[in-house]
Amino acid sequence: MKPTSENQFTTISGHPIKELYTREDLSGLDSERDLGRPGEFPFTRGVYQDMYRGRLWTMRQFAGFGTAEDTNQRFKYLLKEGQTGLSVAFDYPTLFGYDSDNPLSQGEVGRCGVAIDSLADMEALFDGIRLDQVTTSMTTNAPASMIWGMYLVTAEKQGAAWKDLSGTIQNDILKEYIAQKTYIYPPRQAMRIVTDIISFATRHVPRWNTISVSGYHIREAGSTAVQELAFTLRDGIEYVEYCLRAGLQVDDFAPRLSFFFDIHNDFFEEIAKLRAARRIWARVMRDRFRAINPRSLLCRIHSQTAGVSLTARQPYNNVVRVALQALAAVLAGTQSLHTNSLDETLGLPTQDAVRLALRTQQIIAHESGVPNTVDPLGGSYFVETLTNEMENACVDYFNRIDAMGGMIEAIELGFPQREIQEASYQFSRALERKEKSIVGVNEFEAEDEKPVEILKIDERVAERQCAKLEHLRSTRDGARVRDHLSALKRAAQDSANLMPFVLECVRSYATLGEMCDTLRSVFGEYQEPAIY
């Protein structure tokens, strides 16, 4: 980045960078204590000993649009093209627990993801895909228990055993209040759902990643890299504390916690961020929570290249941005990766654009030689210094949030929200002053831009989805649905684990909207203070 004022060079987050880093900068670094070997405490150099020599990262493209049938076709295409895991994007009504025929869903059905109203849609989504043969990640938070319930029942109907299922549900409600804003219930009630899921999975679906603690949305909302790191890991701490309070043993559930980070433009800052994340998490789990199981200490990471870095102007430039970001993620030791498509700032990606994004990962994996050795940047004066600085800044944030009483309290005070807002506004101002550059936008603009093809969502998706719902409501056993919804309501009023009740509702083909409304009637709905 160029100098922001006299002789000052900074990362995209505003962190100052020196002209040269030398051995002097690492005088406080104890390589045994602070780096270790890959696969060993504190995992700075990677969570596994042989990393990509043993197995490449999972190439997992987030996909979903239209009806379950439309997305099923896209999934089969991606698997055929060499993708190694699935990742489901749901539309907004599904993220908020509204059925497709709810008036609030108008104009939104199938648009930003796939529309799922009931078990019938989930069965169609995975038609012809054996759920014990793939791993699936599902970006669902407020209604996570119901969506995951639909997945479990679909697997059951395919004849797959729950113990053989593997995948991830995002289930990270805290970052919804902080950044992404697809919450339904108030935070404390929502935390009960999160811990119910973790507790149920620990007993019945042991290979499932129960949560993907996410910095991605925090960063996309405008945070700095350090804020992303700190708020995400502090969210992780909050989940561990709530699970312990719910009576779980740390080493029973901690191995199935996973993380999700954004990979933005600033190459070395992003690499340092993931390396710092692993070290901080290992230390937190060992020192703060006394975890003993080595797998409890692992910060396993899914990465996605930064959507916010893509530009609508000169969209082909995005291919280059994504390639650099993906390279940073691999050099940083990610476990799985989504590469954005060049057209994602204009709409959902076309099939060709998705293939190019997937090929970008495949070229890094199979042509660049980068995966041949583990943590090739380990020991770099610069990268290690940046890693240390990020850890220190992150721990400062932990202390401030601890002093507020924890993350829920910090959210209620609006603390992370305000920090992000301020960073986002400062960055926009820096762009206006051209202190930071975006090629093709505030520098190197072009007059003769060629438009790219944009995916158009079939306008009849909503109609088809509403017709399916009408059919479902007229053919299912209505009395059975009502009974199970009442049982769910009573369980919510009491303190029972909600998962078994949700599963019964799902099996009776209760809709997502009916289940969420049932919990809304007990838990209420969250209204955020509009801070700007």
Added chain:
Amino acid sequence: MNERKIRILVAKPGLDGHDRGAKVVARALRDAGMEVIYTGLRQTPEQIVNAALQEDVDAIGLSILSGAHMHLFPRIIGLLQEKKMDDVLLFAGGIIPDRDTSKLKELGISGIFPPGSSLQEIVEFVKTHVRAA
């Protein structure tokens, strides 16, 4: 006559929670000396038009990234016409593909600011068009 500050409603119709752009624009307009009311997320067309009426605003800035703009914007425009508020300046930002831009301008959205628009450009647009009206 024109001593009063420009009053603007920044509104988020639709279900998406992407409020980064709306908030940055709200703050830039406020820093430029305007009075800004931000609705918060997930406002129905009815809620937006009612807020605009109650707050007696000169302009409404709509931000949406979910793709539902072709459903929601015409409803907002229809409601404004019903309430005889056609003089309120409308502008919009978010993920709005080029193919929809001319249609929306015809309907009465005077300015459309895609990703990458400069804050200064938006401020100038509002100042010019509200005063002109």
